[in-house]
Structure formats: C-alpha cells, structure tokens
Amino acid sequence: MSAWAECCWWSVFIPGALWVQSLVPGLDALLVGVLVLAQERRWRQMACFLPFCILVQEGVGTQSFGASMLWYACALLLFSLGRGWFEGRSSVLVLLVACALAPVSVGLMSMLASLQQLAVDPHILLGRSIVQMFFLPPAWLLSMLTRRRIERVQA
Helix, strand or coil: CCCHHHHHHHHHHHHHHHHHHCCCCCCCCEEEHHHHHHHHCCHHHHHHHHHHHHHHHHCCCCCCCCCCHHHHHHHHHHHHHCCCCCCCCCCCHHHHHHHHHHHHHHHHHHHHHHHHHCCCCCCHHHHHHHHHHHHHHHHHHHHHHHHHHHHHCCC
C-alpha cells in the first residue's frame, strides 16, 4: 500500500475507532489497528501507533497509569504466541486471540482495580470483555477487507 493510501486509511480508521469507543463503554476499538499492524509486521508504524493508543486509553479510563500498557502487551503476546501455530493473517488466529483476551481482560482489570482499592462489579467486567471479544473479529475482518480493497485499486 502506498504511503498516501496508508495515510488515508489511518485517517479514516482512527476517528472511526474513537467514535465506536465513545458509543460503547469499555471497548477498545483501537486494538484492531494494533493487530493489523502486527499482522503486517509494520513495526515502525506500530512504534508510533501504540503510544497513541496507550495515551488515548489511559486518558479515558479510571485506572491508574499502566493498565492499557499491560492490555496491549497481553494482546501482542497472545498474537505472537498464536502466530506460531497459525498464519499471521488468519481469521482463526484473530478469533482465538479475541477469545483469549476475554479472561485476560477480566483478570487484568480486577487485579488492577484491587491494587487501587476500587470497587468493581465483576458482571460489568465480564460484560465488557465479552463485548470486546465479539467486536474484535468482525472489526478486524472489515479493516483487512478495506485494506485489501485499497491495495487492489492501487495495483
């Protein structure tokens, strides 16, 4: 994908993801972009995009600094572990990462809430992690289809 097309895609993706996040409390729509960059092995872009995601998530959350860094680290760790068994652009890989992130999210958020002595309803944490689990695969698929479409149009 050319630099111009890449810039246009991200200029649509980021506001769209932030808009979706504003509609659904607790959802991390920017995680889709992180997984797209990990799949395409675009580490330079990841080095710019990941700090942006962390700052956005830390700014909108009630947890102390560090929760989103752990969240993205867990997501990338699960993705790289899964990449050992599945092809990097596999929808099965993304589905498994989404399913594995659900209990990680509940555990991580409840652990960090207890460290800060915050009262958290476990049903709310479970609900948010299930929403994230069901959101991630279709959002990733839509992102990958639009990226492929742009690549075909350019060719």
